[in-house]
């Protein structure tokens with residue numbers, strides 16, 4: 001069976017990606033299933049750049065196809081911030097709670113509460129060839145958190161059609177409309193094509209003994 005490595009350290013993302021890919025003929029592995037690998041610097045200007053960096057680096061280092069997600073919250077009134085810096089909004093080692101607290105503070109007394117989650121998923125092979133999928137989800141920011149589910153900014157992200165925040169719905173409900181859910185739905189719909197693409201693009205390196213014709 002094909003192996004696909006989820007190139008993320010984020011447990012919330014991992015849960016959502018694993019859930020949507022269950023039932024497909026692919027063995028999903030986490031970075032934790034391998035020995036320590038170096039941290040990837042996420043210094044790209046776009047979600048696209050960073051998703052590709054993470055997926056192609058993991059694929060090259062591990063020798064398997066890898067899927068990475070780069071995502072974040074884009075807030076109208078903050079000129080698109082925190083954007084690609086969503087995970088580190090309140091500082092380099094910020095927790096979700098710290099990021100949420102900073103966002104509440106920065107949005108104090110601001111009337112325009114419009115925000116969107118954006119996600120780019122990259123599936124890469126060790127040669128660097130890659131496929132890209134995107135998703136976006138629009139909502140509004142509350143003034144204080146609501147709900148216990150999800151991760152990141154979910155307790156502040158109010159989705160009008162649900163009348164709830166993403167932290168007040170189940171993971172399955174969130175995935176029906178979320179940025180990551182939408183990108184993953186395309187992955188799911190195209191999964192047969194992706195498997196064919198992997199077959200064509202994964203380099204088949206014969207063991208040295210075979211290359212010399214002795215097997």
Ligand SMILES: O=c1[nH]c(=O)c2ncn([C@@H]3O[C@H](COP(=O)(O)OP(=O)(O)OP(=O)(O)O)[C@@H](O)[C@H]3O)c2[nH]1
Pocket residue numbers: 007008009010013042069070071072073086087099117150151152153154155157178180
């Ligand atoms: O409330 C949220 N619901 C979501 O559905 C969601 N998706 C992304 N985010 C935020 O954006 C950062 C991604 O940054 P990011 O793509 O660099 O990921 P990360 O650093 O957490 O993990 P990794 O995948 O890079 O290992 C995350 O940490 C979160 O703060 C979300 N917040």
Ligand SMILES: [Mg+2]
Pocket residue numbers: 042087
């Ligand atoms: Mg990251």
